[in-house]
Amino acid sequence: MITLDTERASRAPNLPDQAQLERWVCAAIGARRKEAEVSLLIVDEAQGQALNRDYRGKDYPTNVLSFPADLPPELNLPLLGDLVVCAPVVAREATEQGKSETAHWAHMLVHGTLHLLGYDHIEDADADAMEALETEILLDLGFPAPYADRE
Known part of the structure; x- marks a missing residue:
């Protein structure tokens, strides 16, 4: 069983509903885990910036932060970790990238969840593998390929 515990600390409009969020996280986890618990915090820019500054040393709000459980x-607990999504950044990026907000939200939840599962994109080969997996998951969910603008 996969559990997503969501806290909405954002006043942004057009936030995805719980069923959408769960669908995207479950799609990313897929068959990789039979049991998983993920906590999701949806924030506005001030909190997103503070968390990015405090945990990554980058003083600006970012789209998604992933904090894998270090147990x-x-x-033998199913806890994968915590995700933080900055709703205004996701909305702004969707507009800038010519994507629907829903498609970009799905991408951010899939991307962040894959980080919780241990995927990374620091090295080029790892980035290629992670992006290919993200693309496969998002296409399966009925969204366009998230990196199509690079091709």
Whole structure:
């Protein structure tokens, strides 16, 4: 069973509903885990900037932050970790990239969840693999390829 605990600390309009959020997180987890717990915090820019500054040393709001659970394996708990999504940044990026807000929200939840699962994009080969997986998941969900503008 996959559980998504969501807290909405944003006043942004047009936020996805819980069913959408769960669908996107579940799609990213897929068959990779039978059980998983994810916490999601949806924030506005001030809180998003503070978290990005405090945890990544970057003093600006970003679209999604992922905080994988760092539990000893012997605990054997399904906790994957925490996601923080900055709603105004997602809305702004969607407009800038010519995407629907819903498609960009789905991409951010898939992207962040894959980080919780251990995927990364620091090295080019890892980025290529992660982007290919994101694209596959989003296409399966009925969204356009998220990196099509690069091709």
